[in-house]
Amino acid sequence: MHDRPEALFDLGWSTFYNMIHLSIKTFPREDLDSLHKNVVFYLGKQELSEYEHYRVLKRKDEYIASRVAMKDLVISHCSEAKTLRRDEIQIFKEPSGEPYLMVEGIRRLPGWISLSHSNGSHFSAFSPDDVRFGVDVEHIEPRPEEFVKDYFTDKEQNFFDTLDSINGSLFTTLAWSVKESVLKACGIGLGIDTRSLEIKFPLPAKTVNGWGLVEMSSSELKIPCSRIFWSREGEFILTVCVLESPNQELTWDQAILNPLWARKPANPELNRYLEPPACEPGIDMPPR
Ligand SMILES: CC(C)(COP(=O)(O)OP(=O)(O)OC[C@H]1O[C@@H](n2cnc3c(N)ncnc32)[C@H](O)[C@@H]1OP(=O)(O)O)[C@@H](O)C(=O)NCCC(=O)NCCS
Numbered sequence: 001m002h003d004r005p006e007a008l009f010d011l012g013w014s015t016f017y018n019m020i021h022l023s024i025k026t027f028p029r030e031d032l033d034s035l036h037k038n039v040v041f042y043l044g045k046q047e048l049s050e051y052e053h054y055r056v057l058k059r060k061d062e063y064i065a066s067r068v069a070m071k072d073l074v075i076s077h078c079s080e081a082k083t084l085r086r087d088e089i090q091i092f093k094e095p096s097g098e099p100y101l102m103v104e105g106i107r108r109l110p111g112w113i114s115l116s117h118s119n120g121s122h123f124s125a126f127s128p129d130d131v132r133f134g135v136d137v138e139h140i141e142p143r144p145e146e147f148v149k150d151y152f153t154d155k156e157q158n159f160f161d162t163l164d165s166i167n168g169s170l171f172t173t174l175a176w177s178v179k180e181s182v183l184k185a186c187g188i189g190l191g192i193d194t195r196s197l198e199i200k201f202p203l204p205a206k207t208v209n210g211w212g213l214v215e216m217s218s219s220e221l222k223i224p225c226s227r228i229f230w231s232r233e234g235e236f237i238l239t240v241c242v243l244e245s246p247n248q249e250l251t252w253d254q255a256i257l258n259p260l261w262a263r264k265p266a267n268p269e270l271n272r273y274l275e276p277p278a279c280e281p282g283i284d285m286p287p288r
Pocket of ligand 1: 186
């Protein structure tokens with residue numbers, strides 16, 4: 001009997017950004033089936049009871065795949081977790097839904113995590129440091145008019161109105177993803193009106209190490225000097241919001257000059273998505 005299946009799913013990329021490790025992974029159907037079959041190797045006791053509670057296969061897939069992706073990232077980058085089995089590390093959640101790591105059901109692992117799933121893609125972020133962030137992955141697709149009216153400010157909507165349908169889908173997806181990653185970084189999820197966050201369009205033309213920058217203001221949240229990054233990965237938008245921490249006086253330069261930040265996916269399968277995206281003239285899209 002093997003109690004620690006090999007990491008079969010090394011499909012993503014991993015990177016290092018001021019001690020925030022990121023990975024984006026997709027799981028083929030046969031891998032998901034294998035995860036479900038061997039679920040006790042991957043999930044701890046409390047996670048298993050949450051998993052069993054879900055009835056819809058899509059949610060079960062999402063739940064187990066995101067846990068495995070996050071645990072693999074943590075095992076690779078956290079010295080305290082290196083010798084642990086995946087079922088010994090659990091993702092618990094605060095009443096707000098904010099996730100955190102527990103070891104053997106009794107000890108909280110220091111550091112911060114954030115995760116997101118969309119159409120089979122799993123975006124995980126882990127830092128052993130005292131840094132708060134939120135991440136989000138969104139499939140690029142058109143958003144209904146009512147959605148845009150309900151969740152975006154007048155200024156944001158005015159910008160979307162200047163775009164053709166392809167760029168409209170791209171930028172509404174991006175804007176939605178930014179709001180989600182900011183709200184996750186603050187630990188509040190969709191508990192506030194997303195129109196209290198306003199993204200400044202057009203986006204800065206500057207891109208660094210393959211990541212675009214986003215500027216945002218908020219009428220409700222105090223988010224001084226948060227840094228917001230975005231990138232396109234094939235049919236998906238990825239966003240990362242890093243909050244200012246009193247212990248970490250980061251500057252833009254420190255934050256963005258790490259040369260390992262944009263390490264490319266090792267999996268050739270992912271490369272088929274890397275065609276240059278359609279974009280508004282004058283808006284600099286991150287090169288992939
Ligand atoms: C957080 C939220 C913006 C996520 O958006 P989404 O597009 O549905 O889903 P994503 O895949 O991008 O992210 C989901 C992950 O965000 C994390 N998350 C949920 N609430 C969070 C919060 N308050 N702060 C930070 N992260 C949160 C979770 O890990 C979740 O994954 P999981 O359910 O598999 O553990 C949104 O779901 C939300 O506001 N949820 C409300 C929080 C909630 O459910 N509270 C429960 C008590 S009422």
